[in-house]
Amino acid sequence: GESVGLHLPTLSVQEGDNSIINCAYSNSASDYFIWYKQESGKGPQFIIDIRSNMDKRQGQRVTVLLNKTVKHLSLQIAATQPGDSAVYFCAEKEEAAGNKLTFGGGTRVLVKP
Amino acid sequence: DTAVSQTPKYLVTQMGNDKSIKCEQNLGHDTMYWYKQDSKKFLKIMFSYNNKELIINETVPNRFSPKSPDKAHLNLHINSLELGDSAVYFCASSDDLGPNEKLFFGSGTQLSVL
Numbered sequence: 001g002e003s004v005g006l007h008l009p010t011l012s013v014q015e016g017d018n019s020i021i022n023c024a025y026s027n028s029a030s031d032y033f034i035w036y037k038q039e040s041g042k043g044p045q046f047i048i049d050i051r052s053n054m055d056k057r058q059g060q061r062v063t064v065l066l067n068k069t070v071k072h073l074s075l076q077i078a079a080t081q082p083g084d085s086a087v088y089f090c091a092e093k094e095e096a097a098g099n100k101l102t103f104g105g106g107t108r109v110l111v112k113p
Numbered sequence: 114d115t116a117v118s119q120t121p122k123y124l125v126t127q128m129g130n131d132k133s134i135k136c137e138q139n140l141g142h143d144t145m146y147w148y149k150q151d152s153k154k155f156l157k158i159m160f161s162y163n164n165k166e167l168i169i170n171e172t173v174p175n176r177f178s179p180k181s182p183d184k185a186h187l188n189l190h191i192n193s194l195e196l197g198d199s200a201v202y203f204c205a206s207s208d209d210l211g212p213n214e215k216l217f218f219g220s221g222t223q224l225s226v227l
Contacts, residue, residue: 032212042220100169106154
């Protein structure tokens with residue numbers, strides 16, 4: 001089976017509560033950010049994106065917040081469900097530096113029933 | 114089903130062997146990628162092809178050779194496999210090299226080198 005990320009930060013959340021996953025990015029010139037969700041045994045799946053000219057974007061049960069001043073990105077999941085259990089990655093890209101998406105280290109979310 | 118599909122899903126092999134991983138996408142995308150995910154879940158880009166042409170080549174040992182016979186396929190051949198090559202390899206594709214590019218990933222190939 002899939003290898004386990006033993007050193008991943010983990011967020012344990014009660015089912016029905018809201019989750020907040022944080023990401024600190026490194027490149028102040030990054031202008032595009034994405035959140036991906038990776039379930040066990042699967043590839044990363046796109047959740048939501050945001051451009052640097054915005055500070056908030058909402059999707060279905062998810063909200064991404066961008067604070068460029070402190071280079072911080074967060075993903076909020078409303079009413080967390082068991083199916084939200086996964087590893088979540090933020091990724092950043094600087095358009096002027098070429099077409100390369102750089103991924104952060106990932107956060108494991110465990111939803112408790 | 115429309116998807117990015119890669120084979121095999123699991124690959125167990127001895128050090129020194131040569132192996133290939135295949136990837137196909139039927140999404141009509143022009144750009145394909147190989148990413149490596151280590152045991153700590155860190156995802157790192159290896160290669161990118163756009164319309165069969167190499168556009169990104171990260172610092173990857175030359176034992177790794179990607180090949181794109183057409184824009185729907187990007188295969189990864191690895192020579193002289195080493196223990197450190199053990200990882201999960203993900204193929205991905207996208208249809209937009211622009212500022213709002215979104216990657217669609219395959220389900221991964223877990224490579225174990227013994």
